[in-house]
Amino acid sequence: MIGAAPIAATFFDGQTAQRHPVLVSVTSDGSGLILDLQTGVAPWLWPLTRLRALGDQAVVNALTLTLQSDSDDESPRDPARLVITDPDLMAWVRLSAPQLAKRDVRRGTATKIITRLALAVASIGVIVFVILPRMSDFLADRMPLETEVKFGRAVVSQMKYLLGAGKSGTLACNNPAGEAALNRMASRLMDGQELKYAISFSVLDHEMVNAFAAPGGQIIILRGLLDTSDTAEEVAAVLAHEIGHVEARDPTRLMLRAAGSAGIVSIVLGDVTGGSVIGIIGDQMLQTSYTRKAEAAADEFGLAMLQAAKVDSAAFADFFDKLSGLEDGFVPPEYLSSHPSTSARAARARDFAAAQTGTTPILTDAEWQALKGICKG
Template sequence: MTDRTIITVDGPASPAAPPRRVTGRALFFDGDTAQPVPVAIGYSDADQTLTFAHRGEGYRWPYADLRALRDQAGDQMVLRLRGDPTMRLLIDTEDDRALIRARAKRLGRFVSHVRRGKLAAWGLAAVASIALIIFVLVPVMADQLADYLPPEGEKALGDATFEQIRTALDDTGIAGLQTCENPTGLAALRKIETRLTDQMDLAAPLTVHVLDHPMINAFALPGGYVVFFRGLIEEAGTPEEIAAVFAHEIGHVVARDPTRIALRSAGSIGVLGLLLGDFAGGALVLFLAEQIIRADYTQEAEAAADTFAYNALLNADLPPSAIATLFERLTDDTHHEASAGILDHLASHPAMGDRIAAARAAEPSGATFRPLLTDTEWVALQAICD
């Protein structure tokens, strides 16, 4: 839009245009310095341009490309040229403002300085940055934080998550899903816990609960929580099967796997919640409940928990094959509606057949084991929610 030769204002005015004024006055900002420079402006109606000269260089600004900056006071007009983000002309007389308005019909049009290609690139970069935070940095930070989280902080996280899960699973929406408190049933469960942990050096005592829900499942939470659903205890065929599941979940507690998955899930959904405007945390509660119950650990974490369980069971004089027996029965019992919970849960774990084979292989050939509960205690455990 710039002609680098001195401009001579000439050419007759169009008969339809307002009376031609050969020169006017304006202040020119060249975009390189902050100092305004007075210039003489002219109206070349023959080629429809506003003309002026500065430092020996001539400028032609087509009327069609003149834009007035918005939100200016009524006694001034600041012009810019479409396509040039820096140069400005300050028109300070009403006569010149009127002449320009009569000629430049597009003064009020909006002009964007941002090219669409650059805008798209910035948008993609922003999305990539968010994805990096959610799917890479947050998980890495969660894994590191889990190793340094003090026991009292981990226990507080477990307490809060347990209450969130109780609330999320309560269909009544009143007081949260109930825990099972039958005294003789609790005594039997504590007997299993004692048998398993007598030979363990745990960093903190376990907190064990049974939730009154038909889902066939169990899970661990941060801070030493091991939680069973009523459906799993009712479905088990022997107390040794409960002990095998118990030992597996203790393995997750010792490795602090629940803390990692809780921090990772909360961190990711926290970022997403801010982006989606979910400041109340509702999505966080539901997401944490689903992630913890499904216990979608890595296959390495699951294999490590299995190995821990085999050793814990043998040290407690209990059969590792009990977990294989439970898996086989649940797999065959596909007509049982409540089995869907643990079958979905196990679908994300290492291959079921491999786990069953590994559990049986962990048991010494011809080994015999000491009984875990009496018949009366086993009946009491299965009625823990009555």
């Protein structure tokens, strides 16, 4: 192209939308392009080393060029544009311009991006770990009971789905003798108690060693908990602990916190419809982890309930000891996966049991066996 006649092209000055006809030629040494607008102004030199090609332009079968230039933009480029449609000139520029496809970034941009990202992460952290907990506490104490119960049912349905209810049936265990034994245990624990919730109990056929309280007074027991327990008193201790969480509205606080966190995740991931929110809440409820204060309060509530029902609280300690010795990889109940430590809680239960008198079995041997077999037939 060196020495070739000037070629017609189109020039945009970047200041107006006006198109300017321009004649483009190659310098004698082949180091750049000469742009002559034929307006009496001296021709401009566009060095090949500073030429950059722009993609996604409206003109097809054309090469749109700009110049690398210092600017306040993140991509430092001159606002002017040169549109070439001559095939030979386009081919020569593509072959000769050494950094035609380079994506320039203004100096300091990486630092600026990292700083902004760090601030964004810090802001999300403040929202998730400071603002959301306080908001969830505020809203939990003011949520109407009917709303709490409805939301709890939706969360339980999602938890059942996560546990495989959609693949293997309902998972509900409803052997009549087992249900009768569970009702007897619940009545023994709750008789004479002034509870704020009409608490319901159900068992799901799943091997996970777990029991959890959902918003609205729903307590779910998984078969793995029954299989692992050696006595009915161990199960009763777990249920008393979960009732303590219900009465303190801990599941509702956790649900609101999870909903807020899930909402943030949905926005970050682009799920503006919120479709993932209920799924994240269900998963969070299955892996419940309350605060140290909430766990300690639920423990004390459970021990007091066992005392009022004349149930030996040493079973609570026995259950802690049993679970702490299980193999790696098992999923522990929420009250074992959080603070305070298992050994400290077991010691507290034993100390409490040492002062108990007049305790009696919460179920007969036959009732206990019926409860353990609630998922059979």
